Amino acid sequence: MAEALESKAAKPAPMDRLWADDADDRTSDDPALVVDVAGFEGPLDLLLHLARSQKVDLSRISIVALVEQYLEFVSRARALRLELAADYLVMAAWLAFLKSKLLIPKQPGEEGESGEELAAVLQFRLKRLEAMRDAAARLVNRNRLGRDVFARGAPEMVIIDKRNEYSASLYDLLSAYAGQRQRQAITNVQIAKRGVWSLKQAREILTRLIGQFNDWTSLDHFLIRYTTSPEQRSTVIASSFAASLEMVREGHVEIRQHEPFAPIYLRDRQHAARQTEGTS
Amino acid sequence: MSEGSNVVPFSVEDEDGETVKVNPAARLLLAEAARMAEAIVFASADPVSERQLAQRLPEGVDVPAAMAELQRLYERRGVNLVRVGDAWAFRTAGDLAFLMSRDTVQQKKLSRAALEVLSVIAYHQPVTRAEIEDIRGVETSKGTLDTLMETEWVRMRGRRKSPGRPVTYGTTDKFLDHFGLEEIRDLPGIEELKGAGLLSSRMPPGFSVPVPPSDPDLLAEDEDPLTDIDLEELGLLTPKATDD
Amino acid sequence: MSEGSNVVPFSVEDEDGETVKVNPAARLLLAEAARMAEAIVFASADPVSERQLAQRLPEGVDVPAAMAELQRLYERRGVNLVRVGDAWAFRTAGDLAFLMSRDTVQQKKLSRAALEVLSVIAYHQPVTRAEIEDIRGVETSKGTLDTLMETEWVRMRGRRKSPGRPVTYGTTDKFLDHFGLEEIRDLPGIEELKGAGLLSSRMPPGFSVPVPPSDPDLLAEDEDPLTDIDLEELGLLTPKATDD
Numbered sequence: 001m002a003e004a005l006e007s008k009a010a011k012p013a014p015m016d017r018l019w020a021d022d023a024d025d026r027t028s029d030d031p032a033l034v035v036d037v038a039g040f041e042g043p044l045d046l047l048l049h050l051a052r053s054q055k056v057d058l059s060r061i062s063i064v065a066l067v068e069q070y071l072e073f074v075s076r077a078r079a080l081r082l083e084l085a086a087d088y089l090v091m092a093a094w095l096a097f098l099k100s101k102l103l104i105p106k107q108p109g110e111e112g113e114s115g116e117e118l119a120a121v122l123q124f125r126l127k128r129l130e131a132m133r134d135a136a137a138r139l140v141n142r143n144r145l146g147r148d149v150f151a152r153g154a155p156e157m158v159i160i161d162k163r164n165e166y167s168a169s170l171y172d173l174l175s176a177y178a179g180q181r182q183r184q185a186i187t188n189v190q191i192a193k194r195g196v197w198s199l200k201q202a203r204e205i206l207t208r209l210i211g212q213f214n215d216w217t218s219l220d221h222f223l224i225r226y227t228t229s230p231e232q233r234s235t236v237i238a239s240s241f242a243a244s245l246e247m248v249r250e251g252h253v254e255i256r257q258h259e260p261f262a263p264i265y266l267r268d269r270q271h272a273a274r275q276t277e278g279t280s
Numbered sequence: 281m282s283e284g285s286n287v288v289p290f291s292v293e294d295e296d297g298e299t300v301k302v303n304p305a306a307r308l309l310l311a312e313a314a315r316m317a318e319a320i321v322f323a324s325a326d327p328v329s330e331r332q333l334a335q336r337l338p339e340g341v342d343v344p345a346a347m348a349e350l351q352r353l354y355e356r357r358g359v360n361l362v363r364v365g366d367a368w369a370f371r372t373a374g375d376l377a378f379l380m381s382r383d384t385v386q387q388k389k390l391s392r393a394a395l396e397v398l399s400v401i402a403y404h405q406p407v408t409r410a411e412i413e414d415i416r417g418v419e420t421s422k423g424t425l426d427t428l429m430e431t432e433w434v435r436m437r438g439r440r441k442s443p444g445r446p447v448t449y450g451t452t453d454k455f456l457d458h459f460g461l462e463e464i465r466d467l468p469g470i471e472e473l474k475g476a477g478l479l480s481s482r483m484p485p486g487f488s489v490p491v492p493p494s495d496p497d498l499l500a501e502d503e504d505p506l507t508d509i510d511l512e513e514l515g516l517l518t519p520k521a522t523d524d
Numbered sequence: 525m526s527e528g529s530n531v532v533p534f535s536v537e538d539e540d541g542e543t544v545k546v547n548p549a550a551r552l553l554l555a556e557a558a559r560m561a562e563a564i565v566f567a568s569a570d571p572v573s574e575r576q577l578a579q580r581l582p583e584g585v586d587v588p589a590a591m592a593e594l595q596r597l598y599e600r601r602g603v604n605l606v607r608v609g610d611a612w613a614f615r616t617a618g619d620l621a622f623l624m625s626r627d628t629v630q631q632k633k634l635s636r637a638a639l640e641v642l643s644v645i646a647y648h649q650p651v652t653r654a655e656i657e658d659i660r661g662v663e664t665s666k667g668t669l670d671t672l673m674e675t676e677w678v679r680m681r682g683r684r685k686s687p688g689r690p691v692t693y694g695t696t697d698k699f700l701d702h703f704g705l706e707e708i709r710d711l712p713g714i715e716e717l718k719g720a721g722l723l724s725s726r727m728p729p730g731f732s733v734p735v736p737p738s739d740p741d742l743l744a745e746d747e748d749p750l751t752d753i754d755l756e757e758l759g760l761l762t763p764k765a766t767d768d
Contacts, residue, residue: 044417129416131469132400132403135469139395143374146458148374148380149377150380150567151567155325164631166671167632180660182724184659315620322603357559358566359566373559
């Protein structure tokens with residue numbers, strides 16, 4: 001609701017107009033304006049407007065008269081079935097309370113602020129709001145950049161050369177070098193220790209390799225490319241021999257060895273078959 | 281172009297028309313520094329801070345003195361050197377506004393509510409949203425504050441050290457620049473308002489009057505700086521920097 | 525703001541320092557016109573032609589005379605009034621152009637990865653990217669090498685005479701300077717690294733630290749020099765710095 005009020009109020013009042021003038025535009029004897037809640041920025045604004053219509057200094061204003069005007073405004077709005085924002089009604093209730101306090105002298109032993117004190121608070125708030133109104137008006141009427149006063153129309157580019165400067169100490173450099181070399185050396189050793197060929201690995205490699213050879217080829221020859229170190233040699237041979245026997249059983253390869261401890265030869269059975277077909 | 285010629289031709293006279301007598305070498309250095317500062321500030325559309333000037337001028341230059349001299353030289357020219365917070369800018373002279381109307385850039389007009397909130401923030405900073413509402417007697421819509429933040433005249437300053445840690449608002453150097461103010465103390469009528477006790481956020485009369493800080497960037501005693509977490513919480517990535 | 529004050533304070537003197545004698549009323553009008561033209565040209569985004577000025581200045585103003593006076597006033601200032609075709613504009617004085625560019629130096633620490641690559645290049649030079657990766661056991665990002673080139677501690681030396689002709693990297697004199705080394709051979713060897721506790725005393729057998737070449741500027745036997753064509757091919761007319 002308050003938002004709606006604000007945006008409505010914004011429409012008729014262009015920024016550069018002084019709303020110091022607004023008070024003159026909306027005189028309270030214009031009944032149409034009295035109930036035009038949309039024209040006001042909330043209950044305090046309405047109160048300020050009503051106070052102005054008393055045409056006296058805010059410090060000498062009759063609070064009781066002001067309260068009565070406000071309450072009358074609210075009752076008129078209600079008579080017209082105009083829906084008032086909650087804060088207008090809250091203000092009305094508070095003002096009614098204030099009025100009762102002002103009319104009935106303070107009882108001895110009564111707690112809380114006196115009517116006069118409450119009235120002073122209201123007066124202060126009205127004065128402060130009015131001061132802000134005037135200040136805003138004076139502010140907008142100053143010479144303003146882009147309207148009255150101008151900046152350089154063709155600013156000259158400032159070229160910024162961004163440069164990074166790096167620093168590192170020799171110690172940083174050396175510890176970075178030694179650290180990574182050491183790390184890497186240790187990792188390598190671990191890989192070597194774990195270098196055991198599984199049967200599955202051996203079979204995969206054998207399958208891939210066997211297609212590359214047309215004739216009987218020694219197993220050693222197949223594997224020489226993979227046996228990088230003496231420690232690995234036994235595991236490679238063992239695993240691949242076991243794998244090759246399996247492949248023979250399945251009919252993929254043929255295997256032969258002339259005598260014990262002689263080189264083991266392997267050949268691709270399908271390949272060999274195709275070759276015999278081709279020659280015959 | 282006057283390349284190679286570094287002599288400043290203005291005859292410098294004091295109020296009585298007498299030539300000021302100072303150490304000629306220092307005088308020449310200052311004049312040359314003023315000339316450099318002139319070039320730097322003139323080249324920029326935005327105000328240039330004294331810190332930035334000091335970085336770009338030769339070492340040992342008395343920047344405030346150089347700027348004071350320049351300001352005096354341009355005092356009655358068609359272009360004036362004006363101070364904006366701790367920065368300097370050249371701006372066309374105010375009395376020539378009638379001549380410049382043609383250059384006016386169409387600016388988004390602020391609503392009456394927005395202007396009122398702006399002045400409340402300017403005169404009462406640092407101020408929380410609740411305090412703005414107390415002064416105006418009406419709720420401030422989110423849109424109004426957003427609009428003001430968009431103009432870059434208003435910024436979130438910090439958080440009040442009070443329950444709920446509400447965000448405090450204040451104005452920016454852009455605000456000063458736009459309204460031709462050297463500093464917040466130059467706000468029209470601020471002294472009278474202060475004297476009348478109308479800038480205190482709370483009643484009662486005869487109350488103490490808080491003085492708006494002369495350096496609006498300085499956090500008040502009861503303010504905490506905004507943290508990144510705050511900003512995230514508030515849905516703001518970065519509050520726009522006013523000085524780069 | 526000098527509102528209401530329209531007097532021009534510059535004392536206008538001719539070449540010999542004598543005050544020019546003209547009709548004082550005409551003189552004042554001209555001075556005021558110069559002031560207006562000053563504001564107009566200052567605020568304009570483009571150079572302003574004399575025709576445009578004549579349209580905006582009060583009738584009867586001798587525009588060329590006003591501009592000539594203004595030009596003279598600014599002749600030796602930090603900003604000059606210059607003619608651009610038949611139009612006028614303010615420009616920074618030629619001798620102060622250096623003020624318009626500015627170096628910003630940002631101190632940065634090298635990342636761990638960059639330090640590692642740098643040290644490998646230092647010890648193993650001339651070394652290719654693939655070899656660096658082999659030694660480190662991890663891929664080297666393009667950004668890391670770029671950063672190192674930006675430090676100017678590392679340079680491309682040549683191309684290895686091997687398939688693919690990979691680029692070889694080495695260190696520069698700046699590298700020696702920065703790390704306080706007289707020559708690249710001053711880099712500590714394996715025993716010194718062990719002595720300093722940087723390397724474990726129980727390294728696996730076969731572990732070695734290479735000794736860099738005595739003259740790092742000399743191409744190795746298996747290196748070709750880099751040609752301009754190589755550089756172009758590598759997209760390196762200038763190794764551009766990238767922020768990371």
